[in-house]
Amino acid sequence: MEVDPTSTVGGGVEDVYGEDRATEDQLITPWTVSVASGYTLLRDPHHNKGLAFTEKERDAHYLRGLLPPAIATQETQEKKLMHNLRHYEVPLQRYMAMMDLQERNERLFYKLLIDNVEELLPVVYTPTVGEACQKYGSIFRRPQGLYISLKEKGKILEVLKNWPEKSIQVIVVTDGERILGLGDLGCQGMGIPVGKLALYTALGGVRPSACLPITIDVGTNNEDLLKNEFYIGLRQRRATGQEYSDFLHEFMAAVKQNYGENVLIQFEDFANHNAFYLLEKYRTTHLVFNDDIQGTAAVVLAGVVAALRLVGGTLAEHTFLFFGAGEAGTGIAELIALAISKQAKASTEESRKKIWLVDSKGLIVSSRKESLPQFKKSYAHEHEPVKNLLDAIEAIKPTVLIGSAGVGQAFTQEVIEAMTSFNEKPVILALSNPTSQSECTAEQAYTWSKGRALFASGSPFDPVEYNGKKYVPGQANNAYIFPGFGLGLVISGAIRVHDEMLLAASEALGHQVTKENFEKGLIYPPFLNIRKISANIAANVAAKAYELGLASRLPRPKDLVKYAVSCMYTPVYRSYR
Structure with a gap:
């Protein structure tokens, strides 16, 4: 079977695989590529079109009798599938239906996701992907991506060579230790790299064959999983220290050796200490990106900058208070500090003084410096100790409140009212995922602030009606x-x-945020675009x-x-x- 090299779709120049040219290095350009025919073709998700095969194609590729006689367009197939998906009551059933589709007909899966992005994003990504990871062992059907466990120590390069695609441009890797706000899910964290890479293709246009999801399995400390008969990972406690870093080092070296200098390695849902250590260690030798630290920071900074177009004032004129000082919180803080220093032409040290952090022990202040991990030390400012969030708000009087601690309902009515008492338009970002971990709901933020808050959250919330006005909460989603x-x-x-x-x-x-978006209370553009x-x-x-x-x-x-x-x-x- 051959692909027509001359066809073009959507303005892109096609490469020979029927993929758009640009995300493929064109070192060799054969003019045709052979693909299996007949029954095998219908089982190949990259080339299967189901009922959309034409009469001519059915003759040419030995499909006669293997399909019912009807011919359907891709649009008809899409309509039927959306109709079916909307009939599922349970989000996890939708997730499983989407995963089945991805394994059956890749192009139709991406067509569905792109055309119905606002409806399907919460299905293939947060919040539903969290539940999927918790139950991954029970719903596991066929592997998507590579599982590299301690059993493969010394053989990681060979394992990478087992993956059928040779030209990889983006790898998303997790060790499953801190999945969303759900904790250590071990090998079952694979749902995250799979979901993220589906979005790389649907939202960013990186071709699916260039994406590789990887789970590194060094064990799990989750007792429930270790006892669960359906658990799919190693049944042992997590490897740490030298054993862990040697294993990760072998992985990083093997990836570079196999895929070259230009492959992007995105770290996903590693525990704080490992996330910072890995980013710091490999940022000078590899193309690495940590979405929890850097992606979250970039999306939040964009929301803050957009919000300030409504509130007024430069970044340097505002005071930021973070509830949560983990990888997300400190990552956002660092990027805001960098943006302030560029705008105000000040040092980063000076810019950090506008930013305060509250962790589980209270406000981070200089008297606590000795006991703090390295990544928090830069934010230990001079101030008397403050034990809780509400007192910190009263003391610091921030204009922007950012939650990233994974503590559901931490922004109480008193917290929101305190923010509103000294801000005309308080900026309140409840970023923790999934929805159950969100610091407050959209409805709570708008109601308790009497409609004055500029609000965005990590997980999606429905629009809220308050005092006859409709507010549409923005989603500070890394998928932007x-x-x-x-x-x-x-x-x-x-x-x-x-x-x-x-x-x-x-x-x-x-x-990208327009005047019309602002009028609805949005500080992010709609996902439609x-x-x-x-x-x-x-x-x-x-x-x-x-x-x-x-x-x-x-x-x-x-x-x-x-x-x-x-x-x-x-x-x-x-x-x-």
């Missing part, structure tokens, strides 16, 4: 940033990630990579937005001849 960010790195051939690229991504997202948003982010990130001399794909394209769009994978069916 990482797909476009990754695409920008891929199309520029970037070899390292620099903090200024994160600022570039943030700026691009902040600029996500591919356009991602193309703009990719262009901004690529421009920064070229400017910093970190891009290897030369010469630089003249119009980076246009180039990014031409590079995006489109899931429309190809014609086979």
